[in-house]
Amino acid sequence: MALLAIGIGVVYYLAAGSLPEYDATVEVDGLNGPVEIVRDLHAVPHIFGETDEDVFFGLGYAHAQDRLWQMTMLRRTAQGRLSELFGEATVEIDHLLRALDIYGVAQAMVPNQSPETQSAMRAYAAGVNARLREVQAEALGRGAPEFFLFGAEIAPWTPADSIAVNRIMALQLTDHASRETLRAELSLLLSPERLDDIQPLPPLPPDLERPDFSSLFPEVMPTRDAQPPVAPLFAALNPVHEVGSAGASNAWAAAPSRSASGATVMASDPHLGLSAPSIWMLARLEFPGSGGVIGGTIPGLPGILIGRNADFGWGLTTSYMDDQDVYIERIDPNDPTQYITPTGSQKFRSRDILINVKGAPARQVTLRWTRHGPVIPGDHYRAADITPPGHVAALAWTALDPNDRSMDTLMGLMRARSIAEGRLALRPLISPPQNVIMADREDVALQVMGKMPHRRDTHVGQGRIPVPGWVEENDWLGYLPFDDNPRVLSPDSGMVINTNNRTTDAPFPRHMSFSWGDSQRIGRAQRLLGQREFHTPESFIDAQTDIVSPTARTLLPLIGRDLWWQDGTGPEDRLTPLRKTALERLAEWNGEMSEHRPEPLVYAMWVRALQIRLMRDELGPVADRLDRVEALFIERAFLDIDGAAAWCDVVTSRAVETCQDMAALALDDALDTLSAQYGNRVESWRWGEAHRAFHEHQVLGGIPVLSFFANIVQPTSGGDNTLMRGRTRGEDPDPFTNVHGSALRVIYDFGDPEGSRYIISTGQSGHMLSRHYDDLATLWRRGDYIPMSLDPERARADAIGVTRLVPR
Template sequence: MARVFRWLVRLTTALIVLVVAVLALVYYFASRSLPEYDGTRSVAGISAPVEIVRDNANVPHIFGETDEDIYFALGYAHAQDRLWQMTMLRRTVQGRLSELFGERTVRIDEVLRRYDLYRAAVASVAVQDERTTAALEAYAGGVNAWLEEVNAGARGRGAPEMWLFNHAIAPWRPADSIAILKLMALDLTSNLEDEVLRARVSLLLSNERLSDILPDDPTDAVIALPEYAALVPGVPAFTPNMRLAADPLSPFGSPALRGASNAWAATAERSATGSTLLANDPHLGLTAPSIWYLARLELETGGIIGGTIPGLPVILTGRSDILGWGLTSAYVDDVDVMIEEVNPDNPEQYRTPDGWAEFETRDSIITVKDAPAVTLRLRATSNGPVMPRSIYDLGTITPPGHVAAISWTALSNRDTSMSSAIAINHARSVEEAIAAGERFIAPAMNLTLADRNRIGMKVIGALPARDPNHQSRGRLPAFGYLPENRWQGRFAYDENPLVLDPIGGIIGNTNNKTTDRPFPYHITHLWGDTQRIHRWRGLMQAREVHTRDSFIEAQLDTVSYAARTLSTLMGADLWFTGDPAPAGTPERRRQDALQLLAAWNGEMNEHLPEPLIYAAWARAFQDRLIRDELGPLASEFTHVEPVFIERVLRDIDGAGIWCDVIQSAPVETCTDVARQALDDALIWITENHGEAIEAVRWGDAHEATHDHPVLGNTPFLEWVVNIRQSTSGGDHTLNRARTSGEDPHPFRNVHAGAYRGVYDFADPDSSVFIISTGQSGHPLSRHYDNLGELWRRGEYIPMSLDPALARAAAVGVTVLEPVQN
């Protein structure tokens, strides 16, 4: 027995030693790709020495003699910290994910190949201005210099993920950066999905009820639309389609999670500082690492600092010493679904206003890891690329004998958006920045500006020119062969909305409606926000003058105007009614929940139970309203639509009829549905968060999920690469923290302001910013998540252009020297 015991001890010891040795070996190889920030490197492609000074937050401050050398060093720094992220963005837009991930990503690659964004980016290189061409080439040179160092210096393949997904890395090209900007446009648009969803719902509901569930902004005049069944007859019955958004690697996020951002500015008259103020927090999906990367560039026109996206040689949102710029999604209706009739006698032809024409066709081969390659036949019409019925639910709205083609501004092969972005970085005044925006194509953005004397907001990006007689005014798929449905170029830049130095002294945007112009000058029918704007107006008008801190306070505000409105309406006939119920009964739990909500101010604080009660109640209420009318289509409505619920509860235009369950004999009232939905919500909370309703926390359900797109679902590794945080805010707060809407974790925070910046031009170096994770994309780096806790707590780091401050607490200084011939 003792002998057996000794052998068991030896085996256990050997196993522990083996596990430790394997872990040490894994750590050794993974840590080899951690960049060294101190040192001097000899590189080809620069004209003079360049310094990359990394401050104590690992923000690179780049100093050199020429702009080209500065862009070179930015490419080098991006590649040092985010090489894997950059290569993944490039692979995504190229439609080449399946080379690494096999059959899992074939459908994603297929859609990207059909859009052909990368070929359009390659063609667009030739139309950039001279300064931008030089910047793109220099930036690519910097990325490639780091790749050469990785290859020559045993740098652990450049990133730990490369050990798991080893594949040759092609040199960076100028077209790669333009393509990533186009991929950003794909991430920010939801017009295609919105058109298809509106068409699908139109097949089930009358126009009156369609205006309830898919409402216009309540301050807009409602535009009467033809019913889709009459517009495009012969549409097949409902058939489920594959979901492109399901994979973490997919750039096709849910339309409910598309672009949402905040930006506002104040003139000197509305500022306590005597100069202008500007705040910006663009909202994108949360990932680890963040899509944002902070950087400072000392250009020939002066220093600029702010948020970049690895792969792009521009500061997208930030400031110089005298100018600040911020971005919000303009929600421009820049996509149309064109229903193209196929020639029944020749499937290679489609109908045009001038008769039958040949499809443009070519083959594209997708290489698939551990599986046979897939050959696609790509087709396009004069309206745009043809998409198969199996994606975007197009099969549900496309009649037999037809296909769907996509018109989209980002498909331009003469896209000068990069030149526009570079010009904005060099601008020295509001007027110069507005002029620089003229060449911007996609994604369409609201550019908010402030210099030391003026503020302004201009929509930049191409606005499609539609015929006033367009059958659906761009809101529904329409026949592409009818001249009135086809695009007629784009509007002149002067037609894009502009506001300069308003009388009230403050401008801002929360993705709310920015213009009342009628179709076809309307910009869009669908705005991104109808709720946050109310809270913003109140905060801005509550003070005669503002400060940097009051702008920060607004940026971090978590009071939900929607929650205040909807909880009051849903509980209108339930507050303090009925006899007291015994403890432990459903009636008592309902009374306790209502008592909590009655004293609540709508603050979506992570430590409170009320936000979770409200959110679960509103979600259950909406589902009960629509499930009987829409059937399986109800699952497409993953988030609460406050305007819809308010229309129902106020019975606007007869919308109260939604409360009656059409399959049941009794006539249900909205009070009945509200009471039943509250019970549904409390059952869900009990099953997921415990029985003590007063002890539940919103933050436990509303956890921010900064997940690694590739390794985030890998056992054990997920504990290393994912960053999870309890957070405040919600779908309709200024500190917008959009929930997933998907079971089993419908309230997880998945889309938020991953960059925040506030700029004070009375004292520019007192400006501040923050990102949601850290600068490094390497999970073993201390800079992988060091900014994340500051972000969660609503704290910031200084945004200074003072070189002495950057050097004072630098974590490293890299000097790039030109190779001596």
């Protein structure tokens, strides 16, 4: 016992050594003058310096104080060097990132940023490196506890590292390549009409035909699902998401004509995968010449991504612009080092690399690029399942363009003083495409940023399926002009609202996307925000934290209409009491996905079981790729739109089953599962027990004992389609775990500059022993916020410490 106590004490002592000291004076190299980092009550850094470069230096230092491990993991991911720490489990991730050459693209982008932006990035990197030198000189616990387990070698930070982090974010915010391969795989199993049930399309021009993958590649046969290429232990490190798991978000703004105070009000809450710590960190930067900027930062990036200054505020939602195409390239049968193009054979650009693997021999791989982009290795994006023999799949993606100037856009937004200046700042950005909701003191607007690929009218895949790479009609013609991007300026309604919903009715190829991130939340948002003539921050908070599911309100009357009116004279079985109680409660339920109620759990399990029954006999294991409820699919089936009720008939049985038959069977499936898990009293079931927000530490989250300290788990309200979104995992054994939501929420009121409100999903610190590791998590769960002020004196008034950086 004594030895155990001593061991625990030594571990704690070593780990605690990396806890940052917020109240200190530190001599550093690279400053023009002194910098103050004032930590408020919640450890939010307010950074003051004599020059803009010194302020960026301070931000780099503060990020490295609190999130050094997180920053280095983002960099290692971009570099494809995870396996040096984690062994064989992450080799496939490294292989993909090396194939995409994310880090090489980032290095090429640095000189394309403006001189002012390059100066800011260098100053930020110098701040990070000042903290690294301090950790080394003072033996500060290697900078973070994780480095005791996975190596302490940390290379100096560079401007390319910041751009690489930005590229990783772009990778996490798109899923169009995965959507293309999924549609291709589904088309091998379904008729065009039934495929449209699963992936409904907006009305198409009469001359636009639906692309048919099987006619393009008749040699491809349906295959069984491949196993995930990444070991579950470190799956959280994979930045490539399955369909439906890319970024989402809400944002809205009210002009002075729709505000109770006569000043603009704005709200933004971007949705990303939940993690511990959160990807977001709050900060305030006080620039000597232009004043303060407050909002959400991402450690590794030198600036405020979502925030406001005294005159201008902006928020982001994922635009779902179709920025990726998968090309099937035909290998020259006479020379495997070449592939076929419209003008003949062309040599692959290739190089051999070594992926160093901890505890195993280095892996030698050959990376290849085509004129469209990198060859996709392994079964990433599930491309291997739909690639014919003698062919390879390549990825065209706007984020791989080294001419991108997204860091210039970041700097421009922070310095903008009006919507006009904000829109001007968006022009040089190519990727990631986002909807930017903007507000100044006079008006509100929405502008889509990012460059749209210019596809020909004759593009055979229309960005919806993989296409032959040797057909010239499928090549991009560069990008469409920025002025073709959707925008809403000075709306007559006085409001802009976006929930990843469709933003344009332009026909292909200026359509922007055939796949949008939301068709459900937008109706709820428009109703809540439209029914009030004047808005306040409180009304925006009510909408941001709304937990009523429009999907539940739509689907329950369809799937339960006959069951509610049954007379109950049929034979009784063990589920009869549960069935009666569940249906009675659902009949009176308003669709509120409250963590404290049983109805959301019954509804969620019912529609999940129903979708499994409808899809499984037609799709087999491919149905596992559609593991979250597709609301429009169920609605189409039960309304028999274009014959969609055919899904309800079990193709392997003689009887002709109806949709109501399926609904009854699925309800019994759900009740049987729930009673086995939670007991036989419906009244005691709770949605929050199943819908737990799982803020997973990307590395320690799956390691026994350590996961107890590293992960942050709590019951939550909301669901897949509520405005306070808590997207579920979808996979057994815990399909309703909340893994994707609004990790940052902000409210700006230009009538009360000191009344801005913010919250992130965990805490400011990435250190498990810090009280600021999870101190904001409970507030986030309850829908509460913390204030952030542009007044320097208010920041100092409740400061828990001031770090003073002085030139050495």
